[in-house]
Amino acid sequence: MIEIWSYLSEGPLLWLTATLVAYLIGDGIFRATGRQPWANPVLLAVILLAVMLHVTTTDYATYFEGAQFVHFMLGPATVALAVPLFGNLAQVRRMALPMIAALLIGSLTAMLSAVAIGWAMGLDGATLLSLVPKSTTAPVALGISEQIGGSPTLTAVLVILTGIIGAIVVTPLLNLLRVKDWRARGFATGVAAHGIGTARAFQVNETAGAFAGIGMGLNALLTALIAPYIAGLFL
Template identity: 60%
Template sequence: MEGGDFSLWVYLARTPLLWLTVTLTAYVAADRIAAATGRHPLANPVLVAVVFVAVVLAVTGTPYPTYFEGAQFVHFLLGPATVVLAFPLYERRATVKRALVPMLAALAAGSVVTLICVIVLARLFSIPQPILVSLAPKSVTSGVAMGIAATLGGDPTLTAILVILTGIIGAILVTPMMEALNISDMRARGFAAGLAAHGIGTARAFQVSEVAGTFAGIAMGLNAFVTAILAPLALHLIELRIRIPSGRPRPRPATGWM
């Protein structure tokens, strides 16, 4: 690279607009690839776009903080994009009301089972408490998950990575898994996708069916609310068990008798 070209690249690399353009271009290209494959689960646009951006950063030697100065504009739009999911929910409110009880049951089961699995795996593999805190909200949309992790003393950056991985894996597996289980109800398929794979799963659900996308959006929002309540409680109970070893007698409550 000649001196003039190198100077131009250094200037552009420090411009947030460049990395915003790279991010959007990578996603548009990834979406075209997904469309060309008939929206095959393995051609998930988010996964392909992440690979594209990672290759560009590696080749150019760009540090992540420099990249994020431009990509933060997309990150900011996550909130409004989540709120926009209320529109299809309102349009299909009658369908939602008819499935309210099964949805609440699935929500309770999914949220509780997710937390239990995380805690059990953490205990089996002796995962340190800060990593466990970062791992607990992995099935919640990134904005809420990072907030939960930061409040409870976890690492928001690690949480963001885990959330993205969970969403990508969920979006890839949800369609073949539902077909293998012979589940054809788009309400159930969408709700499962949103519950387990948050925003990325919801995007995948909308690609399959608007009904599935609507129920995925509901699951994503409700799971964020429930997890924000359950995760601190579960982690607090674990912390109490660590402070009081199982072999040590627990303190007896004080009474008025000597």
């Protein structure tokens, strides 16, 4: 059995298959619980994969080598955000000013609050800079982190955590705040919790999902432009 596992673990399809199966299990649990926010399928998939890697004593580099196709698909998925933007172009034009204001406030708050808290707690150097793009979709966040001197690996972890936490708390939080406009709910989710939050928004309401995709794409663009200046404030 050990020899069989050693052979399989080196195959590129094993970890890609494990990733897909883990997500399908997570999604099945999510549906079985009535789509409860705490049963987020991405969170469950991450837990399952982490347990599997620990039990099999597999290092992350080996896992990533096999599952990197999923990482590759993040790029096309990000480009595809142009689709909901084009499909809702008329509404976007009518709401241009409030959306720009929300984007600026949301993006700046996401970056400044995280970095300021980290700085106040004694973080510095690459660790602190890795916090800057944590609310941006992963392909963009990794590039930004590398550009400003952060750690792309740490940024990837922070991005995933931000998305999962956002997806879990967004619906009950917005319900508590009595935000009823699906466009506002979706846009706020996309700006704060990027792709994982956007996926959650689509599960709740199609309009919210479309505007979450728009918020996610615009936040990625804005963060790429201003992140170097934010990083400069704390260097």
